[in-house]
Amino acid sequence: MTESRVLTLWNEEGINKEDTAVLRKKSSEVSSPLDKNARESVQTLIDSFLARNDASGLAAPQIGINKRIIIFRNKDCREKGKLRPEDFDVLVNPRITQTRGEKVTMTEGCLSCPEIQVEVSRFPEIKIRALNAQGEKISKRYLDYVARVVQHEIDHLDGKLIVDYEGNLYYPKNKELLFRKIFQEH
Ligand SMILES: [Zn+2]
Numbered sequence: 001m002t003e004s005r006v007l008t009l010w011n012e013e014g015i016n017k018e019d020t021a022v023l024r025k026k027s028s029e030v031s032s033p034l035d036k037n038a039r040e041s042v043q044t045l046i047d048s049f050l051a052r053n054d055a056s057g058l059a060a061p062q063i064g065i066n067k068r069i070i071i072f073r074n075k076d077c078r079e080k081g082k083l084r085p086e087d088f089d090v091l092v093n094p095r096i097t098q099t100r101g102e103k104v105t106m107t108e109g110c111l112s113c114p115e116i117q118v119e120v121s122r123f124p125e126i127k128i129r130a131l132n133a134q135g136e137k138i139s140k141r142y143l144d145y146v147a148r149v150v151q152h153e154i155d156h157l158d159g160k161l162i163v164d165y166e167g168n169l170y171y172p173k174n175k176e177l178l179f180r181k182i183f184q185e186h
Pocket residue numbers: 109110111112152156
């Protein structure tokens with residue numbers, strides 16, 4: 001297992017400049033068919049995701065790999081337990097080809113934005129084209145909570161994070177000074 005640390009925009013001292021540079025970069029397309037290097041990146045992302053049980057999804061740039069690869073729980077299961085291979089999807093070069101319905105607003109958290117929650121509006125239904133972990137072309141439809149997670153993870157591939165959304169932002173009251181400082185610098 002080669003699991004990697006999850007990069008964060010800030011830590012207890014303030015903005016994390018090196019991590020932020022990676023998280024804010026637009027990730028590049030993976031060439032098809034997947035070469036050895038791409039397969040290793042996919043495996044590192046899977047290992048990193050499976051090594052923790054507190055994530056709904058993870059995008060490659062969050063572990064320092066600026067490639068368009070995401071992984072996420074494919075069922076609306078907010079109870080975080082041990083994951084079986086059928087419980088998660090890996091998408092390489094995911095592209096949203098269709099959205100349906102009115103956007104729904106919910107609060108989201110992100111491993112790369114520790115301790116905050118932000119209200120974000122997302123489509124309740126999306127269609128995706130991508131490659132799977134083996135590099136085969138696939139198309140999929142996702143609904144509701146899972147559709148939200150997929151949209152969140154695809155944002156990461158474009159360097160976009162929940163703090164970029166206009167919705168209300170919540171942080172622990174006892175850390176007001178830290179977060180005021182962070183969002184002034186931001
Ligand atoms: Zn995130």
